[in-house]
Amino acid sequence: MIILETIVLGIEQLRTHKLRAALSILGILISVGSVTGIVSLGDGLRSVVTKQFEKSGGPNQISVQSPREWYRNQKGRWVRRNWEEYLENRDMEFLQQASSHIDFVVPIIYMDRTVKYRSATASARIRASNQHHYKIENWEIASGRFISEADVKYASKVTVIGPELAHDLYGSENPVGKELRIEGDRYLVIGMLSELKFFGGTNERHMIIPYTTAQKRIFGNNRVSRFYVLTKAPEYVDEVVSQIRYAMKNLHEHADEFEIETGEGQIEQFNRVVFILKAVAGGIAGISLLVGGIGIMNIMLVSVTERTREIGIRKALGAKRRTILFQFILESIVLCLFGGGLGILLGIGLGAGLSAWIKSLTPAPFESIVSPGLMIFAVIYSAAIGLFFGVYPAFRASKLDPIEALRYE
Amino acid sequence: MLIQMTNIAKNYEIGEEVVHALRGVSLSIEKNEYVAIMGPSGSGKSTLMNILGCLDSPSEGTYDLNGKAVSDMTDDELAEVRNKEIGFVFQNFNLLSRSDSLHNTELPLIYLGVSRKKRRELAIASMQAVGLGERMHHKPSELSGGQRQRVAIARALVNNPSIILADEPTGNLDSKTGEEIMQIFEVLHSKGNTVILVTHEPYIAEHANRVIHILDGQVDSDKATENAIRRANGEKVVI
Numbered sequence A: 001m002i003i004l005e006t007i008v009l010g011i012e013q014l015r016t017h018k019l020r021a022a023l024s025i026l027g028i029l030i031s032v033g034s035v036t037g038i039v040s041l042g043d044g045l046r047s048v049v050t051k052q053f054e055k056s057g058g059p060n061q062i063s064v065q066s067p068r069e070w071y072r073n074q075k076g077r078w079v080r081r082n083w084e085e086y087l088e089n090r091d092m093e094f095l096q097q098a099s100s101h102i103d104f105v106v107p108i109i110y111m112d113r114t115v116k117y118r119s120a121t122a123s124a125r126i127r128a129s130n131q132h133h134y135k136i137e138n139w140e141i142a143s144g145r146f147i148s149e150a151d152v153k154y155a156s157k158v159t160v161i162g163p164e165l166a167h168d169l170y171g172s173e174n175p176v177g178k179e180l181r182i183e184g185d186r187y188l189v190i191g192m193l194s195e196l197k198f199f200g201g202t203n204e205r206h207m208i209i210p211y212t213t214a215q216k217r218i219f220g221n222n223r224v225s226r227f228y229v230l231t232k233a234p235e236y237v238d239e240v241v242s243q244i245r246y247a248m249k250n251l252h253e254h255a256d257e258f259e260i261e262t263g264e265g266q267i268e269q270f271n272r273v274v275f276i277l278k279a280v281a282g283g284i285a286g287i288s289l290l291v292g293g294i295g296i297m298n299i300m301l302v303s304v305t306e307r308t309r310e311i312g313i314r315k316a317l318g319a320k321r322r323t324i325l326f327q328f329i330l331e332s333i334v335l336c337l338f339g340g341g342l343g344i345l346l347g348i349g350l351g352a353g354l355s356a357w358i359k360s361l362t363p364a365p366f367e368s369i370v371s372p373g374l375m376i377f378a379v380i381y382s383a384a385i386g387l388f389f390g391v392y393p394a395f396r397a398s399k400l401d402p403i404e405a406l407r408y409e
Numbered sequence B: 001m002l003i004q005m006t007n008i009a010k011n012y013e014i015g016e017e018v019v020h021a022l023r024g025v026s027l028s029i030e031k032n033e034y035v036a037i038m039g040p041s042g043s044g045k046s047t048l049m050n051i052l053g054c055l056d057s058p059s060e061g062t063y064d065l066n067g068k069a070v071s072d073m074t075d076d077e078l079a080e081v082r083n084k085e086i087g088f089v090f091q092n093f094n095l096l097s098r099s100d101s102l103h104n105t106e107l108p109l110i111y112l113g114v115s116r117k118k119r120r121e122l123a124i125a126s127m128q129a130v131g132l133g134e135r136m137h138h139k140p141s142e143l144s145g146g147q148r149q150r151v152a153i154a155r156a157l158v159n160n161p162s163i164i165l166a167d168e169p170t171g172n173l174d175s176k177t178g179e180e181i182m183q184i185f186e187v188l189h190s191k192g193n194t195v196i197l198v199t200h201e202p203y204i205a206e207h208a209n210r211v212i213h214i215l216d217g218q219v220d221s222d223k224a225t226e227n228a229i230r231r232a233n234g235e236k237v238v239i
Helices: A002-016 A018-055 A089-098 A133-137 A149-153 A163-170 A211-219 A234-251 A263-306 A308-316 A321-361 A372-399 A402-407 B045-052 B075-085 B101-112 B116-129 B145-158 B175-190 B226-232
Strands: A061-065 A070-072 A078-080 A102-117 A120-129 A141-144 A158-161 A179-182 A185-193 A206-210 A226-231 A259-262 B003-014 B017-029 B034-038 B060-065 B086-089 B163-167 B194-199 B210-215 B218-224
Touching: A002 A018, A002 A321, A018 A263, A018 A321, A018 A372, A061 A234, A061 A263, A089 A102, A089 A226, A089 A234, A102 A133, A102 A163, A102 A211, A120 A163, A120 A211, A133 A226, A149 A211, A158 A163, A163 A185, A206 A211, A226 A234, A234 A259, A234 A263, A259 A263, A263 A308, A263 A321, A263 A372, A308 A321, A308 A402, A308 B075, A308 B101, A321 A372, A321 B075, B003 B045, B017 B045, B017 B060, B017 B218, B034 B045, B045 B163, B045 B194, B075 B086, B075 B101, B086 B145, B101 B116, B101 B145, B116 B145, B145 B163, B145 B175, B163 B175, B175 B194
Parallel strands: A120 A206, A158 A185, B034 B194, B034 B210, B086 B163, B163 B194
Antiparallel strands: A061 A226, A061 A259, A070 A078, A102 A120, A102 A179, A102 A226, A141 A185, A158 A206, A179 A185, B003 B017, B003 B060, B210 B218
């Protein structure tokens, strides 16, 4: 019951000193607002990335990479390794036969080349791959078609290009059915990708050709930079990873040098980055909240001095030390909760505003997310600041001698 | 015996010097007495009042209030005694300026832990007893001096204390209003309350039945007034 009285008293105190209360909670408001805003952005980012990740079969995905040609030796110098071993077509074939849990495998050879159409030239990021490639990237076809199984089988000279590349080469004309040249060889454009609706990776300058075509006509070998193995379900990932390791041991001398990564590992890495982002934001906000807390302490000390006589009256009428202590701590908490509450509103607005701004920059389906957990945390944290910085002024108030306090003018 | 003080001394250390505010005061006050404590400033009158009101503890001696040895109590225990046993009326009213008179009146009951509903009832009854039934939602700044002192008296009465301790209750009031306030004490006394007035005005002290003079930290004289004799004879006292 005294609790209720004290809360009412605290709110009354806020109402009588509106400007002062507003100024003193400003620090809390801004820091809770900024941390809520940033964390809601981080959560939004994580959610959209996770969705994309799941859509692209991320949880089912295993990446196997050829050993890096350059590595850092013990002296810290970059050196080229003195043996040659790469992923090859036979690795892929072996795996597809060895495991029944594999849905499909996407081989990729990466290269950057200048491509030409009549007098126009453009630099293209070529990915030589197979008919499944678009699935792991969430790419969509704007016009024409993607490369087919037959294109891969017959090493056809066909290509699918990104929208910016298409614009550089063909202006506003439809590129499908037109030709372009890679190192003098003619390729038929069979499709154009639609603009990627996701920030981070862009597909605008990308160009896809069958990997068999690249191997036969450009490199003259059977090597692959990397391949993605997609399992039929996420729970097969661990088993397939060990099958891949086993296969590598059988087929390669330096089997351990092949990097095997799971999609889960990648998303964990990403989550770690988001977590660090949030932790840094939280840290900065935590420090600013401390500063805000000091502001609260200052105002509470002023309030205690100003209300010395009131404290004297209360003590004379029977308020115990702990009653006074409690009253001022609660007032400080009410003050901070008020600031924290407004801060959450500010943060929601900030997150929404920033995400709208990000959306206007990239065509990403991005929304900030204010989770209930975040709000609860913000509320508890501001209350804790109120408690922590309210204790000392409240202690001073509780210690006042009633006779002295009653005499105070 | 309601109040039993034996050899109360109070010493203050101011720097190197020790000030003896009270030097062995012994007095006893019974229930339903009407006592005035008088003395010039610096006599120790205020110190005695603070100790009587349990706002301060004596350096030496014992003080029993309503059967409790308050001289040995801790701060919090004293707070509880003040809450239950003592109703203060101050010269400068000492009301909470931001609260209305009803809230001011019920304040001691909040610390006593009385329920909201019960508190309201008691506070309203107390305010009606001092003739302020119509002014319950006025703040002190909206009341006259006499009305403020009535609120203070209502507050002092609300927890039904053993003693009403009034420190110069008319000091900030004009003489007509002062008389009205003194009439209230008169009524309270006649209803069985124990009233202790602290004053330096002889005509105020005259209202009481007994006047204790304090001088240099000691009891200088302790006499019954003419009013006491009149009251004892069953005469009505009108001053």
